[in-house]
Amino acid sequence: MKKSSIVIAGGGSTFTPGIVLMLLKHSDRFPIRQIKFYDNDAERQKKIAEACKILLAERAPEIAFSYTTDPEEAFTDVDFVMAHIRVGKYAMREKDEKIPMRHGVFGQETCGPGGIAYGMRSIGGVLEILDYMEKYSPKAWMLNYSNPAAIVAEATRRLRPDSRIINICDMPVGIEERMAEILKLPNGRKDMEVRYYGLNHFGWWCDIRDKQGHDLMPQIKAHVKEHGYVVNPNDKNVEASWQDTFAKAKDVYAVDPDTLPNTYLKYYLYPDYVFQHDNEHPDHTRANEVMEHREKHVFAAAKDIVDKGTAKDCAFEADDHASYIVDLAEAITTNQKARMLLIVENNGAIANFDPTAMVEIPCIVGANGYEKISIGKIPQFQKGLMEQQVSVEKLVVDAWINGSYQKLWQALTLSKTVPSASVAKAILDDLIEANKAYWPELH
Numbered sequence: 314m315k316k317s318s319i320v321i322a323g324g325g326s327t328f329t330p331g332i333v334l335m336l337l338k339h340s341d342r343f344p345i346r347q348i349k350f351y352d353n354d355a356e357r358q359k360k361i362a363e364a365c366k367i368l369l370a371e372r373a374p375e376i377a378f379s380y381t382t383d384p385e386e387a388f389t390d391v392d393f394v395m396a397h398i399r400v401g402k403y404a405m406r407e408k409d410e411k412i413p414m415r416h417g418v419f420g421q422e423t424c425g426p427g428g429i430a431y432g433m434r435s436i437g438g439v440l441e442i443l444d445y446m447e448k449y450s451p452k453a454w455m456l457n458y459s460n461p462a463a464i465v466a467e468a469t470r471r472l473r474p475d476s477r478i479i480n481i482c483d484m485p486v487g488i489e490e491r492m493a494e495i496l497k498l499p500n501g502r503k504d505m506e507v508r509y510y511g512l513n514h515f516g517w518w519c520d521i522r523d524k525q526g527h528d529l530m531p532q533i534k535a536h537v538k539e540h541g542y543v544v545n546p547n548d549k550n551v552e553a554s555w556q557d558t559f560a561k562a563k564d565v566y567a568v569d570p571d572t573l574p575n576t577y578l579k580y581y582l583y584p585d586y587v588f589q590h591d592n593e594h595p596d597h598t599r600a601n602e603v604m605e606h607r608e609k610h611v612f613a614a615a616k617d618i619v620d621k622g623t624a625k626d627c628a629f630e631a632d633d634h635a636s637y638i639v640d641l642a643e644a645i646t647t648n649q650k651a652r653m654l655l656i657v658e659n660n661g662a663i664a665n666f667d668p669t670a671m672v673e674i675p676c677i678v679g680a681n682g683y684e685k686i687s688i689g690k691i692p693q694f695q696k697g698l699m700e701q702q703v704s705v706e707k708l709v710v711d712a713w714i715n716g717s718y719q720k721l722w723q724a725l726t727l728s729k730t731v732p733s734a735s736v737a738k739a740i741l742d743d744l745i746e747a748n749k750a751y752w753p754e755l756h
């Protein structure tokens with residue numbers, strides 16, 4: 314079987330070790346000849362890369378490994394670019410989450426004003442690495458995790474319509490794993506076949522069946538009605554804020570019991586609850602939790618490997634976040650025709666929704682990319698919510714392309730998470746100040 318060459322863009326990411334371990338774990342179905350890391354922060358990347366260098370030398374010496382900040386070195390001779398950059402890093406995520414709070418609106422990484430600010434930073438960064446890929450490895454595929462995936466996907470649709478980029482998200486993967494646990498399915502989520510529709514971080518399951526075609530929705534709904542997506546309330550491996558999110562799915566589900574919701578809908582259906590909950594500790598948001606936990610844990614594990622000179626018994630862990638990107642790469646490499654949720658241009662897959670919208674729906678993935686599964690007409694409730702949200706995302710891309718203050722004010726004003734045009738303007742003016750080093754100049 315063909316051996317692939319991969320560059321991980323955002324090599325200094327806290328998720329990089331998990332992806333490397335997942336790649337090694339699945340090397341039988343997706344063999345690799347080369348792994349490279351690319352980042353624009355040499356110091357951050359070096360800490361992760363030097364640890365992964367030791368791990369790979371010990372566990373997979375046949376794989377060529379290198380890391381660089383030089384685009385030509387990074388993007389030459391690759392089959393896949395696995396992209397998970399965070400433009401502005403956690404310092405800017407913290408601002409995305411805290412600035413809206415000053416104005417009575419919740420702050421979040423990818424949703425509401427925080428997601429809009431993040432999108433205005435990410436578009437340039439993702440286009441830059443996509444252009445590097447097309448320059449140095451034009452036949453490669455970019456498998457993009459960089460967030461906010463909805464805005465990044467709309468920007469690449471508009472500005473790089475012919476690019477070989479597939480935008481993905483692992484939130485449905487994580488929720489489906491929980492559904493499978495609720496159902497006690499032996500092979501986890503892979504024992505399910507789902508129909509799902511929406512935008513990224515803004516979607517619903519409308520049909521879930523086992524491989525024999527039996528309807529699994531009633532049993533899952535009965536659980537979610539009582540417990541949300543919480544499986545074990547005492548699971549020490551789940552951070553408290555994530556446990557809250559899984560529990561809140563109960564109230565999100567109550568609004569439309571005909572479907573099962575993505576957890577992110579809580580931000581749009583209960584923005585008041587989220588703000589009140591987060592405003593109990595406005596100086597300590599999710600970004601602070603991630604810096605105190607995941608970032609500290611991953612970089613401490615990397616340092617431990619380098620200090621000891623071995624990755625034996627190291628604390629690096631693979632996670633489901635990584636398996637999805639491997640599934641996608643394998644499906645393309647082996648023309649597997651695997652059924653996967655992707656963020657793709659609608660073009661009629663959802664019959665009564667904007668054909669140019671980037672929607673998250675099941676696709677069949679093979680060597681030439683993907684084919685969309687037809688969803689048909691969606692209900693008025695979801696259609697109305699999605700039309701508002703997709704318009705926000707499109708206005709953000711308009712603002713980025715045209716350097717338009719007016720369009721970005723409209724995007725914030727239109728968001729279901731912002732109460733008025735005056736609050737939107739106050740948040741916008743603060744975000745402009747904080748993002749001077751990252752956003753295009755607005756006029």
Ligand SMILES: NC(=O)c1ccc[n+]([C@@H]2O[C@H](COP(=O)([O-])OP(=O)(O)OC[C@H]3O[C@@H](n4cnc5c(N)ncnc54)[C@H](O)[C@@H]3O)[C@@H](O)[C@H]2O)c1
Pocket residue numbers: 322323324325326327328329351352353354357358397398399400401402403438439441442457458459460461462481482483484634
């Ligand atoms: N799509 C999904 O479902 C999903 C799931 C998890 C994480 N993510 C995303 O993955 C990304 C990484 O997350 P993280 O928490 O590990 O972030 P992180 O800050 O730990 O790592 C991001 C890396 O990207 C680098 N970077 C920033 N701008 C860059 C640029 N212009 N070019 C090259 N490198 C650049 C940074 O230096 C950093 O090393 C984020 O965008 C996050 O939102 C997406």
Ligand SMILES: O=P(O)(O)OC[C@H]1O[C@H](O[C@H]2[C@H](O)[C@@H](O)[C@@H](O)O[C@@H]2CO)[C@H](O)[C@@H](O)[C@@H]1O
Pocket residue numbers: 422423460482483484485486487488599603632633634635
């Ligand atoms: O607050 P964070 O940085 O921990 O998570 C934000 C991301 O959350 C989702 O990804 C989760 C995924 O759903 C879960 O199964 C597990 O793999 O961890 C991931 C990262 O926590 C979401 O899909 C991403 O877009 C967010 O960036």
Ligand SMILES: [Mn+2]
Pocket residue numbers: 462481482483484514
């Ligand atoms: Mn996601």
